[in-house]
Amino acid sequence: MARAATTSDAFNAIAERQRREILVLLQGGERPVAELARGLGMSQPQASKHLRVLREVELVRVRRVGKQRLYGLDARGLRPVHEWLGGFERFWSGSFDRLDEYVQDLKQARREEPSDGDGQ
Amino acid sequence: MARAATTSDAFNAIAERQRREILVLLQGGERPVAELARGLGMSQPQASKHLRVLREVELVRVRRVGKQRLYGLDARGLRPVHEWLGGFERFWSGSFDRLDEYVQDLKQARREEPSDGDGQ
DNA sequence: TTGACACTTTCCGATATAGGCATATGATGT
DNA sequence: ACATCATATGCCTATATCGGAAAGTGTCAA
Structure with a gap:
């Protein structure tokens, strides 16, 4: 392909x-x-x-x-694209550069703990 | 290419x-x-x-x-993309579907009138 | 060192792209 | 019918993609 x-x-x-x-x-x-x-x-x-x-x-x-x-x-066809990108807006419009990454890590840790192997 | x-x-x-x-x-x-x-x-x-x-x-x-x-x-790399798309926002967020096209046409007409034939 | 694990890279093939150039299509005027 | 202008399409080549399969790198544990 x-x-x-x-x-x-x-x-x-x-x-x-x-x-x-x-x-x-x-x-x-x-x-x-x-x-x-x-x-x-x-x-x-x-x-x-x-x-x-x-x-x-x-x-x-x-x-x-x-x-x-x-x-x-x-x-009009550009709208969905713009919207898709909008989903990322919060990642550049603020604290999401270093401090929040912390929180991400914590969430990540909890996610890892259950050791399920499947989820959704 | x-x-x-x-x-x-x-x-x-x-x-x-x-x-x-x-x-x-x-x-x-x-x-x-x-x-x-x-x-x-x-x-x-x-x-x-x-x-x-x-x-x-x-x-x-x-x-x-x-x-x-x-x-x-x-x-962060998505920001420029989002901004580029933002330039088109006005085209789907309102009147720009039929009525304004009119105005576009007029502007277009004036553009054409000078009948220059060559610019640079 | 050996083995298992998590991931990356290489090799392969099929596909289709951007661009140049030549040519075809289509409308207008005489 | 014909010439002309405005676009579209066809043919060509070089390139790089995505995907699969296999082999390479690096880390941890015993």
Whole structure:
């Protein structure tokens, strides 16, 4: 097995820096492909490919306007990611750097004691 | 070029589901490798490899205790990721679903009007 | 030293990625 | 129909992944 497809979820899709940059540019509103490509200094085909990935995970939408294709942000797919990260917020927003580790250790010790071997 | 290394950032490191699950388990405190492997139903070598990746991007720390190696969370590396996502918060936390798109369109239109053709 | 335990690393294969370049598709204008 | 502009797709290569199986390192106990 190789790495999970970039199109398998938002996590994988945004792992690529250029894709992230596209999303940031799109915060400013819809943009045609060429403008995105220029703005990020990449070839047009490459931009298209990245946009395809973002489209497949539904982080962007397309709209045809004449010959152009306007890509727009659909950030809803980022919400679960943001929420997942939120679960870690408490670990950097305070005491959790040294002092609390103590408590962790204690909890850890108790966990170890019962020597059950299974739990949930 | 292939995909960026999983060890190149937190973004890439957490793209893998199992790695994310490890981090979640670690929220409950330090854990030895075998327990993580069991908890996630993966082989112990596989767990070790994932932990290596997480260690390289500094999302976890190790500590030896006898024969065991206790892995602990170091969530600070997730903060930039969380912050990056925060930039998109406004796009799902309100009106930005249909109505505001309008405004976007207008801004977009003005952007297009100057009909420059080349920027830099 | 020997053995058992906890973990790490190496070797292997299958897969799919990012990017370059060429080409195909599709809409517009004449 | 044809040329042109704006995008998309196909083909190619190098690379690195995840996973399994096996072998290596390091610690403790007798």
